[in-house]
Amino acid sequence: MEALPKLRVLVLKSNKFDGNMSLASRSNLPFPKLQVLDISENEFVGSLPQKYFKNFRAMMDVKENQTDGDYDYFSNYVEMRITLKGLDQLLKRLLEDFTIIDLSSNKFSGTIPRFIGNLNSLRYLNLSHNNLMGHIPASLGNISVLESLDLSSNKLDGGIPSELISLTFLAKLNLSMNDLVGRIPQANQFSTFENDSYVGNLRLCGFPLTRKCNEENGQQMQPEEDDEYGFIDGFGWRSVVMGYGCGIIVGIGIGCCIIRFGRPRWLGEFFFGVGYTYKKKKKKKKKTRKRATPTQRIT
Template identity: 45%
Template sequence: MFGLLFATFGVILSAKYSSITVDQSAFLALKSHITHDPYNFLTTNWSTSTSVCSWIGVTCGSRHHRVTALNLSSMDLTGTISSQLGNLSFLAWLDIHQNSFHGSLPIELTNLRRMKYLDFGNNSFNGEIPSWFGCFSKLQRLSLYLNNFIGVIPSTLGNLSKLERLGLSWNQISGRIPNSLFKCKDLKFLSLSSNSLEGSIPTEIGNFRKWAGLRFLMLFWCCEIPLVIGNLTSLQMLSLGSNKLTGRIPTPPPLLQWYAVSTNNLIGEIPSSVCNLTSLKVMALDENNLEGTIPKCIGNMSSSLTAVDLGNNNFHGQIPENFAKGCMLRSLGINNNELEGSLPRSLGNCKGLNLLNVGNNNLNDTFPSWLGNLDQLQVLILRSNRFYGQIESFDITVSLTKLRIIDLSHNNFSGYLPTPFFEHMHAIRDEYGKNVEPNYMREVKPTKDAFGVFWVDYASGLSVTAKGLEIKFESLLSIWTVIDLSSNQFRGEIPKILGKLHLLLVLNLSHNCLIGPIPSSLGNLSELESLDLSSNKLEGRIPTELKNLGFLEVLNLSQNNLKGPIPQGKQFDTFTKDSYMGNSDLCGFPLSKNCGTDEETPAKFDRDDDGDELNWKFSILMGSWSESDKDLQKGRER
């Protein structure tokens, strides 16, 4: 009897170790498919000298001692997926997001019938999304975002009755969204953004109102959206930007925290139901055709709102004057509308404000000196309004030390240039701002796990004049620095202290009434890329110190009273005669007037008057999206 029990135990023990050997073999096969392991996570740790259950990223069940989970996320691994991974018959959790895996997914993965959590996001997988994903009857989460998948969304995904989260954004998926997808009654998170989908979201999406309820919906750059979405009362985050929404703005569901319908063709007024959204944190309605007035409740809601963007619409009337004490706003964009009146002083309650953009309206006010109390302000845009009066005479009690962008252009400001601003712009001085990381300025809301991120760019609709061009930003890097005081009535000399703003990229003082010489201290602006001092009354010679500006691409000194020789060499060999027109006493290349004689000499060489192309540095600082920027975008939906 004892011998029989011993034999039985031996069979069980042998089967157990045989099974774990299968798991070990599957991992060793995967390891052999890894071509790059920069941190030696697998190279040194996955060794047959230790139990597979102790290997990095591996979790075994206590009952069967089989591998139940594999997490290799964010390890910078490169390679393909081994077909033997399908032998891990107890595997329920597989997470390899944010690596550089590539190739197609092997069909042998269909053997993983216990699978509940599958995250292949942020890699380089290609091919069609496998229809056999529909075999994973226990699957709760499927994440394939930020890859190179093509083809259509398989209708078999509708078989995943337990699916709670589906992320397919940032791929090259085409075709229509299958109706079957909305049979997944437990679906709470759906992201299909940034693909090539066509048609509209099936009206069956309204079924979620009867079930547990969709909470997160991310469909920007996607497709046409039915307004039945407004009936999804469980929605907390709604992102429908850059679609083809027409008609009136959707009614916001009552639990919304994130309401983003930017860049559509919506009309009508902001619905009064917005005032009932007690949990709303982000409202982005910019770049539509909305009209009417801005609801006064927006001011009262600022104790919870962190970002409001109503720019590029047709709003009229005045800005709400009742921004609450304890205001939580970090970004307020109401640019490019038809707003009138003054800038409400109650905005001074928004102590954490990073960006204020009221440009291109009809605001009529003196300079809001109380802005000096906003010590977190980084971007201030007052351009193209009717602001007037002097600035330097205001007593700024708290310095705007974090200010990086100030655009007061196209107003009626007068008096001397605001020296106090320049003295306290510490963020543009190298000793203060040198170590600033080049992050995008945006309001970001991560979900509860690593599945996805919603964001609203603070820079939406923001534009500046740089390098002779009107540049519109879609995203704004934190290292972009601009001073634009052009097209006003400033007088007096250019302050020498400007030369201490060593991290400044764009300086535009054109179309004013400035006199005196160009300060030689401007030659210390080692990062400067664009300098426009045109259409003033500047006198004297062009300082040779400006030759130190190694990144300078655009120089405009035209329409002044400058005289003497133009500096030669370095960047000055790249500027065309348009940089100096209207200064009759200037001489030297590229002008035909020869210094020291009245004879006209040919230029050294001819150049296209359109100037240089924008260099790589300028393109990166603009934060514009391109394929080469994909690495900067990785992590949006991690």
């Protein structure tokens, strides 16, 4: 399929395809016109296919590569169901500037190649639910028209590159469930994203998260004691519930001891009045005498 000169849409999602896509290619220029690559929810392994990222000409400058006369005819007879910004959508027409790469829910490993930043006409990129490691490449900031970026559920580390703030068309961002660290950028589109874009990165800090950053190095800072959110983050609801539970159990135990044995005396007198222990002993003696009286009469 790499050498098909007019192939623009390749959707193989939700199958059981496996294998390594990074093996040597027989074509010098694979997929010369491809605008849509969706192989999500399969079992592909190995590293991401760098040979494709380097040669996707239609995703580097999509308008310049629409040169053949068959495009208008072809674009009106395309029907495909793909995931855009987290929602399944049915598209019945291929717009000339529509480009997407969806490699999510596979078993890809290794790092995200920096060459992906050369795809300056790419609008949707989804690499989520794989085993990708390493840093988020700063070159992603070169994809100025990018509208959706999903790198969630991988093993990415390091900080969020400040270059990403130049993505002024970015409407959907998901970096959750990784091991990212440091301060979240605060400019342009990044000021509009909420907590769910970053959940599961325990060492990220700054807005919109409640964890504050150290002003000197941008790393996570321990919450202040008088900070309401800091108390919650520092101790957690489990600790609070355990504390209340232990207190109730101890309180019930002390109450039973006071009622039954009258000890400790000072606490019993505090709750039931002065002479509580003495009165209780007196009642016990009266009961003993009443029980002993019939025996004495028989004797």
